Amino acid sequence: MKDTFNFLKDSFKGNKELADTILNWNDISYVLPLMYIDIRIYACNQPIDNIVELGTRGGESTVALYSAVYEINTQLDQSAKMTSIDISPECESVRTRLERIGPTDWWTFITGDSAKVEWSDPIDFLLIDTSHEYEQTLKELNKWTPFIKQGGTVWMHDVSVNKGVSEAIHKWLPEQPKDTWKYYEVPTYAGLAWLKKI
Numbered sequence: 001m002k003d004t005f006n007f008l009k010d011s012f013k014g015n016k017e018l019a020d021t022i023l024n025w026n027d028i029s030y031v032l033p034l035m036y037i038d039i040r041i042y043a044c045n046q047p048i049d050n051i052v053e054l055g056t057r058g059g060e061s062t063v064a065l066y067s068a069v070y071e072i073n074t075q076l077d078q079s080a081k082m083t084s085i086d087i088s089p090e091c092e093s094v095r096t097r098l099e100r101i102g103p104t105d106w107w108t109f110i111t112g113d114s115a116k117v118e119w120s121d122p123i124d125f126l127l128i129d130t131s132h133e134y135e136q137t138l139k140e141l142n143k144w145t146p147f148i149k150q151g152g153t154v155w156m157h158d159v160s161v162n163k164g165v166s167e168a169i170h171k172w173l174p175e176q177p178k179d180t181w182k183y184y185e186v187p188t189y190a191g192l193a194w195l196k197k198i
């Protein structure tokens with residue numbers, strides 16, 4: 001475990017906010033490097049338009065996703081945007097954390113219900129991490145997945161610990177046209193479901 005800590009510290013030493021967020025263990029820390037690296041690799045092959053996060057809380061996942069957005073825009077000359085949506089308006093204060101990464105011009109916060117907010121743009125990555133209740137998760141899948149680009153990804157946190165999340169996936173997935181989504185679960189603490197649009 002100590003070696004893993006040191007590896008992460010070295011890898012992310014240019015971004016102290018990200019390193020501190022990953023190393024400050026909580027329920028989502030385990031999957032932050034996976035999502036960050038997934039975005040970085042994808043961005044080498046195609047430009048990113050939008051990353052959307054449903055469920056912001058104190059901004060752990062926001063820091064990881066925005067770190068990737070900030071780096072690909074400044075290093076690969078892309079113009080990716082990130083939008084975070086949470087029912088709680090206080091989550092806008094996460095901007096203070098993002099400012100420690102760099103200017104936050106590419107981040108928008110929307111206060112609202114994740115199943116009702118208006119949206120019309122293509123999405124490369126979507127993180128679903130809100131109430132984890134069956135009905136809400138199913139509404140989120142139905143509302144947001146039509147915007148996912150081919151090759152894009154939906155991550156769903158807490159799939160191993162919230163029945164509502166896995167039940168919603170197993171209701172939604174068989175209703176999709178054959179061979180449109182690849183599904184697997186990363187068996188980390190709390191679990192991360194991975195839906196890739198093919």
Ligand SMILES: C[S@@+](CC[C@H](N)C(=O)[O-])C[C@H]1O[C@@H](n2cnc3c(N)ncnc32)[C@H](O)[C@@H]1O
Binds near residue numbers: 086113131136
């Ligand atoms: C598990 S926390 C999110 C954790 C966050 N992704 C992180 O990494 O710190 C769940 C969040 O979802 C929000 N939430 C719950 N129901 C929601 C809804 N219907 N629409 C939008 N946000 C919701 C809560 O206010 C809470 O901040």
